[in-house]
Amino acid sequence: MIDTLSTEIGKGEERIGLEVADGLAVLTLCRPEKLNGWSWESTRQLGLLADRIRFDGSVRAVLLRAEGRAFCAGIDVTAPGGAITGASAAERTRNYYEGIRWVHERFAVLSRLPQPVVAAVQGYCLGFGFELALMADIRIAADDAVFALPEAGLGVAVDAGGDLRIAREAGAGWAKLLALTGRRIDAATAERLNLVQLVTTREELDAAARAVATQIAANAPLAVQGIKRAVDAYADAALPGALDRVAMTAALTLTSEDSREGYAAKAARRPPRFEGR
Numbered sequence: 563m564i565d566t567l568s569t570e571i572g573k574g575e576e577r578i579g580l581e582v583a584d585g586l587a588v589l590t591l592c593r594p595e596k597l598n599g600w601s602w603e604s605t606r607q608l609g610l611l612a613d614r615i616r617f618d619g620s621v622r623a624v625l626l627r628a629e630g631r632a633f634c635a636g637i638d639v640t641a642p643g644g645a646i647t648g649a650s651a652a653e654r655t656r657n658y659y660e661g662i663r664w665v666h667e668r669f670a671v672l673s674r675l676p677q678p679v680v681a682a683v684q685g686y687c688l689g690f691g692f693e694l695a696l697m698a699d700i701r702i703a704a705d706d707a708v709f710a711l712p713e714a715g716l717g718v719a720v721d722a723g724g725d726l727r728i729a730r731e732a733g734a735g736w737a738k739l740l741a742l743t744g745r746r747i748d749a750a751t752a753e754r755l756n757l758v759q760l761v762t763t764r765e766e767l768d769a770a771a772r773a774v775a776t777q778i779a780a781n782a783p784l785a786v787q788g789i790k791r792a793v794d795a796y797a798d799a800a801l802p803g804a805l806d807r808v809a810m811t812a813a814l815t816l817t818s819e820d821s822r823e824g825y826a827a828k829a830a831r832r833p834p835r836f837e838g839r
Contacts, residue, residue: 577604580611585622585779586772587615587677594630599638600690602661609668616675622779622786624675625771626698627682633707634691639825651817659813662721666805669722673697674794676787678778682771683707683749684764693724696731699790701757702771703749704764709757712744717824717836721812723805730797731756 579590589611591598615621628634646661648654672679681698687709695701695709711728713720720741729737732755739745752758762770778786815821819839827834 571607571610575603576607577601578607578611580614582615582618582621584776585620586625586775587618587621587623588625588627589615591628591634593638594628594632596638597632597635597686598628598630598691599636600634600694601638602665604638605665605668609671612668612671612675615677616671621677622781622783623775624677624679625682625775626679626694627768627771628684630685632685632691633681633683633687634694635686636689636691636712646816655813655817658816659809662809662812663806665722666809669694669697676790677783678775678786678790680771680775680778682767683709683758684767688712690722693720693722693727696724696727696757700759700774701752702760702762702767702774703752703758704767705749705761706764707749707752707758707761708746709748709752710744710746711741714742715744715824715834716828717818717820717822717834718815719808719811721808721816723801723808726801726804726808728755728757730801 576592579588579592581588581590589608591604593599615624646654646657648657678700679698681695681701682704683695683701684704684707687695687703687707689710689712692709692711711720711724725737725741728740736755740747747755749758749761753761760770760774820834820836823836824834
């Protein structure tokens with residue numbers, strides 16, 4: 563696994579960029595050639611940058627955006643450190659469980675920032691990318707955005723709690739439909755399900771998202787942060803316990819024979835043959 567103790571981001575190794583100006587912190591996924599594919603290192607950098615934002619008194623709102631034609635197309639399977647090892651199946655499962663819990667903690671640093679987060683989403687927003695967007699307080703999508711949780715088709719769980727957040731926003735039935743089938747939905751459908759608050763054109767996306775973030779930043783910070791905390795306390799009351807169940811399910815499925823079959827089938831472009839093992 564990655565060196566989680568490091569507090570530095572190497573030059574040229576940036577997965578996420580940070581710029582702070584005029585009351586806004588802009589977090590940019592900056593690997594467009596990889597469709598901003600997610601990795602353990604992306605998670606580490608997200609936690610580091612969110613911690614910097616948290617204690618920056620000049621930041622009143624956060625804009626989460628991405629370079630290129632995709633917001634984030636999911637896990638980057640070519641990234642180093644992708645697999646977790648262990649001397650036995652039990653140890654490997656335990657290590658995955660702790661790894662997923664660590665991811666939840668880093669994502670929570672973003673979702674629990676005192677400053678509201680506005681996400682601007684274009685193109686593919688799949689798997690971990692969809693789960694990342696769901697961490698934001700407000701989501702604005704380009705009309706070319708495509709959302710999906712394809713994990714079940716690969717033999718693994720939705721491991722960062724995206725299905726739970728869909729249940730919170732759209733209801734349990736929609737969460738199950740999307741997570742159990744892996745079905746893709748467009749921006750208009752996501753807006754209808756309350757998963758996206760605004761839809762705009764690709765050309766106007768950055769300006770529209772920045773305008774919302776700027777409007778939030780212009781309001782009284784104590785009031786803004788208090789409102790966010792109160793709404794989150796109500797909406798996320800059952801989330802911590804459910805996330806622990808997610809971590810264990812993810813650990814079990816990531817170490818299963820079905821997950822090996824799922825990824826092998828995807829690479830070979832053939833239907834998977836799952837056996838429940």
